[in-house]
Amino acid sequence: MVGGLHRLISVDDYRRFARRRLPKSVFEFVDGGALDELTLADNRAGFDRLRLLGRVLRDVSAPDLSVGLWDKTQPTPLVVSPMGSNTLIWPQAEVAIARAAAARGIPYTLSTMSTIGLDRLARQVDGELWFQLYVLKDYDFNRKLVQRAAEFGYSTLVVTVDLQTGGKRERDLRNGISIPLRLSLRHVLEGLTHPGWALRLVRGGAPQFENVRDYIGSTNAGLTIAARVAASLDDAMAMEDFARIRDWWKGRLVVKGVMHASDAADLVAAGADGIWVSNHGGRQLDSALSSIDALPAIRDAVAGRVPLLLDSGVRRGMDVIKARALGASVVGLGRAIAYGAAAGEAGVAGVLDIVLDEIANGLKLAGIPRYRDIDAGLLAGHGGVSQ
Numbered sequence: 001m002v003g004g005l006h007r008l009i010s011v012d013d014y015r016r017f018a019r020r021r022l023p024k025s026v027f028e029f030v031d032g033g034a035l036d037e038l039t040l041a042d043n044r045a046g047f048d049r050l051r052l053l054g055r056v057l058r059d060v061s062a063p064d065l066s067v068g069l070w071d072k073t074q075p076t077p078l079v080v081s082p083m084g085s086n087t088l089i090w091p092q093a094e095v096a097i098a099r100a101a102a103a104r105g106i107p108y109t110l111s112t113m114s115t116i117g118l119d120r121l122a123r124q125v126d127g128e129l130w131f132q133l134y135v136l137k138d139y140d141f142n143r144k145l146v147q148r149a150a151e152f153g154y155s156t157l158v159v160t161v162d163l164q165t166g167g168k169r170e171r172d173l174r175n176g177i178s179i180p181l182r183l184s185l186r187h188v189l190e191g192l193t194h195p196g197w198a199l200r201l202v203r204g205g206a207p208q209f210e211n212v213r214d215y216i217g218s219t220n221a222g223l224t225i226a227a228r229v230a231a232s233l234d235d236a237m238a239m240e241d242f243a244r245i246r247d248w249w250k251g252r253l254v255v256k257g258v259m260h261a262s263d264a265a266d267l268v269a270a271g272a273d274g275i276w277v278s279n280h281g282g283r284q285l286d287s288a289l290s291s292i293d294a295l296p297a298i299r300d301a302v303a304g305r306v307p308l309l310l311d312s313g314v315r316r317g318m319d320v321i322k323a324r325a326l327g328a329s330v331v332g333l334g335r336a337i338a339y340g341a342a343a344g345e346a347g348v349a350g351v352l353d354i355v356l357d358e359i360a361n362g363l364k365l366a367g368i369p370r371y372r373d374i375d376a377g378l379l380a381g382h383g384g385v386s387q
Contacts, residue, residue, distance in 0.1 A: 069307055
């Protein structure tokens with residue numbers, strides 16, 4: 001448990017907290033983007049450009065944050081986005097994050113490159129779990145991962161399609177962060193100046209990527225196997241390969257990393273149950289459109305046939321409201337959660353509660369009793385009348 005969290009009142013406060021608590025190279029691994037970080041910046045600017053036209057004289061005494069998602073009602077409009085290498089932030093961070101999410105009825109998406117196996121997480125967390133698949137060239141191994149996710153009760157498969165190769169993240173290169181990691185004097189000094197973090201890392205051990213432990217016949221689950229996985233991403237994946245995965249998985253399947261309206265329409269026609277609008281948080285293709293700016297065209301192309309999810313740049317409850325106004329059913333939190341994870345489960349809980357409180361407060365002030373009732377009329381220039 002980390003003290004002083006009661007003084008943190010925004011996600012940005014948690015970001016500053018994480019910046020103090022984590023070594024510079026680790027913080028910038030979490031916080032940074034690709035190349036000139038144009039997309040990283042525009043993900044925030046896209047939300048900041050949107051303006052609301054609230055209503056008055058409506059009963060907003062009991063704001064309702066629930067939303068229909070497929071065949072169920074979800075108590076909040078949030079989902080935790082997949083993130084890898086979380087052990088660098090906090091020991092067993094995936095368990096801490098998933099437990100905080102489960103306590104609030106929020107699905108947690110486990111990454112292929114998580115530092116806990118999907119079987120172990122399912123045994124330790126009593127909540128809704130989704131599994132995110134990075135598609136590798138070895139489709140027998142892909143199928144094995146999909147089958148294990150089904151075996152251990154993951155309700156939704158999230159297939160990421162925007163990682164044909166890793167983006168060039170220059171902050172990481174300057175900080176000596178690479179896979180496999182090669183420790184330098186800089187990293188040793190960072191550990192010495194952050195003794196609490198270093199002690200937790202030593203006690204917890206180096207990252208072990210358990211889901212890919214036996215990839216290419218290897219029993220190693222550390223950073224060496226992570227390098228082999230990164231070099232084995234399927235950069236030739238096409239629609240027929242997606243169709244294979246769709247055939248394997250009998251449950252709900254969401255495609256993550258979609259930014260083009262035509263791709264969204266094609267994927268729905270091929271059997272996708274949901275489209276996750278995302279530019280990977282600005283960590284891959286720099287100069288890509290912000291996710292919130294890509295959303296309206298995808299909404300129009302999909303035309304209500306499947307739910308839309310969105311992430312990248314979400315820091316405020318108001319961002320969630322704006323995303324709903326442009327067509328998203330639920331919104332994913334990624335970096336915001338990682339900032340909170342620098343304080344363990346209590347920090348993640350703090351971030352989630354802040355965002356949920358901001359959504360409830362925003363609904364009341366906008367004159368909207370229920371989150372599910374938000375539409376484009378709330379936004380100036382998008383159905384609302386400009387003043």
